[in-house]
Amino acid sequence: MRLIAVFLIAFALGGCSSLYYGAMEKVGIHKREIMVDRVKAARDSQDEAKQQFLTAMEQFKSVVDFRGEDLEKEYNRFNSTLQDSEARAAEVRRRIAAVEDVSQALFKEWRTEIEQYSSDTLRSSSQRKYDLTRKKYTELISAMKRAEARLEPVLVPLRDQVLFMKHNLNARAIAGLSNELASVQTNVDSLVRDMERAIAQADAFIASLQAE
Template sequence: MKIRPFILAAVIFGLSGCSSMYYGTMEKLGVHKREIMVDRVKAARDTQNEAKEQFLTAMGQYKRVVNFQGGDLEKEYDRLNATLQRSEAKAGEVRARIRSVEDVSEALFSEWRSEIKHYTSDTLRRSSQQKYDLTKQKYAELITAMKRAESRLEPALVPLRDQVLFMKHNLNAMAIAGLSRELISVETNVDELVNEIEVSVAQADAFIASLENE
């Protein structure tokens, strides 16, 4: 969905106002909940991909510190700390994107359930119910995958936070050498996060395709 210039104000309003008022305003402007849902799933997918790349960058930076062979140790700390802050920010963005998907999906499915009752044709009612059930099932698979990926964010961040904090107060080569003991744990957590994100992204692609092909 391409957001037309004249509805930009409505978009801004939706970010600060309540969801129901936002969706109602967008509906009047010709932008339906299904379109908003597709857009938000795409945004969540893209943000998860960005988070994957950010955490892989953090992993690389951590390895660089562990393999420190001399130079300006404080600069290495500053780089790792900056990488951690970007990782924290991206994790927060992933969480927000998932919440926005949940918000619009709740509104969409609630409206859909209500409207199914209004059919006078049994055939059309059954057809709409079948589409609802199938879409709801696919959505459940999607949000489950997204939340599994989200659940791996904090475990990946915790050891990075610990090591940055440790470095802050122990800027010497001997202390840095001790960080190597945590390398396997850090790698494992990041690898698990990356795997879950890739599953979630694949689910998002499948869900988007199912909605766009209807």
């Protein structure tokens, strides 16, 4: 019962980071473990977003090439795809923010504890590990944020085209979407490349932490 109570408290305090991490440590779950879990979650959310945006690109192509009569049905399908893409983008942003939050707490605690060593040798060794981990983390979060920055440039033209379809549900308007196809494809290609780089760096970062 006590364990369940601590988890309920931790869940309730999720919005207050320091209290949340303190509650989790009481049940043996430390910031390092939370950090690894959150990096994994951020990696997975980016992979899911990558797949969703590839789906959105295929949907966009099918809209441009659409020659049928039920344009409203096609609009509804494309609009649904856009909403899914927006949700995936929001999840990526939320996961990256969660990684940053726990990382700040972990590195702050680590810096404080380094000063507590009475042994110069152990202090220097811990400082070297801190510096190396911090460097790897900085590279990781930079890669994640580069990929995150690609989300909005892809979403903007997709939003525009959904709105354009809504206001112009006719074959002539649909034909006009083809002018945007190349720029949307370029943005999606760039997004996918950056996502894949960020995912690879997340895997390497997780492996380096778990190897220690």
